[in-house]
Amino acid sequence: MATPLEKARKDPESMKARILHIARRFFGEYGYHGTTTRMIAKEAGIDSSTLHYHWGDKKDLYEAVIVDINKDLGQKLIAVEKRIHGLPLDQRMAIAIDAMTDYLFKFPEVSNLVLFHYFSKTRDALDLRVPEFTADIARSMGLTRDRKTTSPRAKIEVLAVMNAIHNFISGEKFFRPIVNLNRKDYISIVKETLKFVLIGSFVEREKKQKSS
Amino acid sequence: MATPLEKARKDPESMKARILHIARRFFGEYGYHGTTTRMIAKEAGIDSSTLHYHWGDKKDLYEAVIVDINKDLGQKLIAVEKRIHGLPLDQRMAIAIDAMTDYLFKFPEVSNLVLFHYFSKTRDALDLRVPEFTADIARSMGLTRDRKTTSPRAKIEVLAVMNAIHNFISGEKFFRPIVNLNRKDYISIVKETLKFVLIGSFVEREKKQKSS
DNA sequence: TTACTTTTCCATCAAACGATGGAATCAATG
């Protein structure tokens, strides 16, 4: 029952996990085609055939990476959901944005890989079913009227918020020189701006809805 | 004085322009490493050596593509700026979001390439200086107090807005199945949502600033 | 036509890439 990925996640010291971790970073930075198995193997200090021994083909390793980061992301989202449950909307959003931003700045490959997966195609036909969080987040943020279905509008709103966060993490190397700030200041100004831009409209709408 | 790119931009019927146009699409969809010169040549119905004859190395072609889309983008931004000049902030933002969204949905490679350029590295050492629009947009939107300098905060705000737009264009193939809408409805709901999310906070802040 | 230039294709190269078979090494168990 234990898949290779589960094994690797349980024992972070294993070579399997070591390779997976490095693969996350490289695939995140250079994308699927921009990353070679030799790059990963060299960084891990092993031969590329050892990599193949543990994870099979490049495609298989990439799929494992995608599944891996989606598990991490899902766990983090659940943890955040618990923290904000029951609070008023503005606090819910502020805390969620802070927490997710901190987390993603710590593991930027997650944002990198999510965005790569959104925005680019791959020549190799790899079909990976990725868990879909938009509906859950929409529910957690109280954007769904109906308990069961989530409207397209609500999902689009969630995507707008999530992507806004991912962008500043993945785009750091490009954006930070533009604003000319050190990493610490960049992170703090990003968090401020995200909260400023993203929260206002939602809170305002909620006010109007309650008053009517 | 006429660079190859300028030539190609002036005569859209030429083989040079034809290759450039196809290269835009492929580099936008598959990224730099995900695109092969053979793919582009095949799509253009020519031999890859003909491609090389016109544009030189792959790196050179890619650079030409980046410069090309940045010129297009710059021209579009200037055109939009003229339309919104003098209007109140909420209208300025609404019109700009509408216009840019329409434009980018028509030429999605532009968003694709911009985001690729933001979020991913390339193995080949290609250093392209890309024109930087954030300061101009910030000025055009009235986010700069000082005439000459643009604060980091203002630039980050501009990036947040621009990226929000790019995301929904580049992410269409991924997001549209999630919301399960046809293209027309997707575009319209994206525009609505962008205006809803992005405009509110800025207008609200301006109100407060004026009243104080 | 002829002479010359521009453009295109064909054949091919060297390097990089993903992948594999098999020998060598290490670890665990009796």
Add this chain to the structure above:
DNA sequence: CATTGATTCCATCGTTTGATGGAAAAGTAA
């Protein structure tokens, strides 16, 4: 110790990729 299984490396294969030289074709001007 010997045996077995798991792990790692080395050598190498077949393809793909970017790139080039040179012939063929198309276009231009006298």
